[in-house]
Amino acid sequence: MSGPGQQPIRFLLCDMDGTLLQPDHSLSPRTLEAVRALRDAGVLFSLATGRPPKAMLQQIEALGVDVPTAAFNGGTIVKPDGSLLVAHYLPATAALTALALFADQPGVEVWVFSGGDWLLKDPNGEMVPREQHGLGYPPVVVESFEPYLERIDKIVATSNNAQLLIELEAQLSPKVEGQAQVSRSQPIYLDVTAMQANKGDALATLAEYLGVPLEQTAALGDGGNDPAMFHRAGLSIAMGQAEDAVKRQADVVTAANTEDGAAQAIEKYVLLR
Missing domain, CATH: 3.40.50.1000 (HAD superfamily/HAD-like)
Incomplete structure (x- = not known):
């Protein structure tokens, strides 16, 4: 600046x-x-x-x-x-750390972007319609994110509870320091991407x-x-x-x-x- x-x-x-x-x-x-x-x-x-x-x-x-x-x-x-x-792809170790932290968080939906696809486990999530409208294409429902670990572009934790995402950002950042970027692109979106x-x-x-x-x-x-x-x-x-x-x-x-x-x-x- x-x-x-x-x-x-x-x-x-x-x-x-x-x-x-x-x-x-x-x-x-x-x-x-x-x-x-x-x-x-x-x-x-x-x-x-x-x-x-x-x-x-x-x-x-x-x-x-x-x-x-x-x-x-x-x-x-x-x-x-x-x-x-x-x-630049997210390192698999950082991806696993983020996914483990986000799992079972109340009111948090987890999305993975890989190979041009938007992947999720629950197509009925509250945040899905908004995202589909914004992206202009539907998600791909998967049982597990593990097959995609070697080529993840971005992981997103999304929730209407913006304060919870602030707390998750603070928790995740030190866990993946030097491996991944963690930032809220919008108050309701917490993005995890490669360091670069x-x-x-x-x-x-x-x-x-x-x-x-x-x-x-x-x-x-x-x-x-x-x-x-x-x-x-x-x-x-x-x-x-x-x-x-x-x-x-x-x-x-x-x-x-x-x-x-x-x-x-x-x-x-x-x-x-």
Whole structure:
């Protein structure tokens, strides 16, 4: 993170859920226009999200994104032609530790993402309809996660009990220190990914690939997985509805996603520079 000086912004990396997208997962006309204005101004634009790659395709097309995008919090970076630029998998030992901690927690559903599939044991979980709506495709029901341990992109513990997820994050982080990243991408989602799967490294990788100095990059987000890119970007912008701990790590704060905060940030902090 650095102060908002006068360096021109040549590349903006943007979170999706809670940032670019409205609560119903749609893109507002103002947001579409703001991203179009970025492209017209010659500013590169891409997405960094906890979502799987195929859950980004509709937004990539709508926004006209023509550079690599970062899925699974940066664990997978995909080129526009669908080929992989980067792929980092969660170590099996860390996966087993997380799954053991999450097992039988009251009110917590556990999902595993592997090989492009969303895996779960209980298809009737309370959180499933929301996720299916957001991803745009259904889960695969499995009896066990063990056959997938060697190629897990992300484990998610999800619950409407946000305080419980805070407590689980605090419990799990020291258990997998040096092996995995643990962060709440949203108050109701606790993500576990490979150490290299973080948006800060994703920003650095994409900037190098695109030939843009980090000083001329901007990062925009709202979740606990976004400060990793805030600390690497030349300009960092937090959404208005973000938790205070996230806002404190950004250079500036824009409006909430319900108020087209992403579009406002693009107009005020990127295009005007």
